[in-house]
Amino acid sequence: MSHFKQTVALRDVKCFAMHGYYPEEQLIGNHFIIDLVTEFTPKGFDDELAQTVNYEDLNLVIREEMENTQKLLETVLKNIISKVIELYPFVDLIEASIRKLNPPMPGQIGHSFVKLTYTSTPAI
Template identity: 55%
Template sequence: MFVQTVALRDVKFKAFHGFYPEEQLIGSHFLVDVEVTFTPNIDTENLNVTVNYEEINAILTNAMKQTQKLLETVVKIIIDHIIQKYPFIQTATVGIKKMNPPMPGEVGCSFVQLSFKAI
């Protein structure tokens, strides 16, 4: 059996997610990674029977526009939309890095990831 992977890496966004009000005012830079796996269809040239990474990018863009206090909420929204759009996927993993989070010290990024596995 074959398993196909479709992924987007380091998709850059300026967004306003954050627990503190000032984070929601000034915004931050984020990098988003998404990876899904599924059993590929025989018709490998048909976008209607595969995961279209352009549509995955649209899901990311819409989710990143909706300000949330926690990145945990954002990754869950993204995975829920991917599962709804592509109910045949076997796994999905979404990770979001908040670049230079506002905290003491030189922190390159904070990172939240959520994974889904079909039963």
């Protein structure tokens, strides 16, 4: 018997937000790119949206959390993942990552990067 795993994701979601540890970052803001990946065992294949993760919901969660200013990008990602779990408790894996474009520090830096991964079962 075969088993399916399904992935529903949004890649390269672009946002402007006021996240940052330093007060000036929360005043001037920055550009961010977010990736959000979900993985789960599909409930069925009857061509109904209720059988899957709706990526419109994922986009809404990202947009809402990007408007909620935080000092740490880790906090933003944790909040995104928590909301996805609330909406879709059957999800087995969630990977959320965020890139801050041109972080305010000396040198030419394309982006900083933070990634957080949730699994419904603890690692062994």
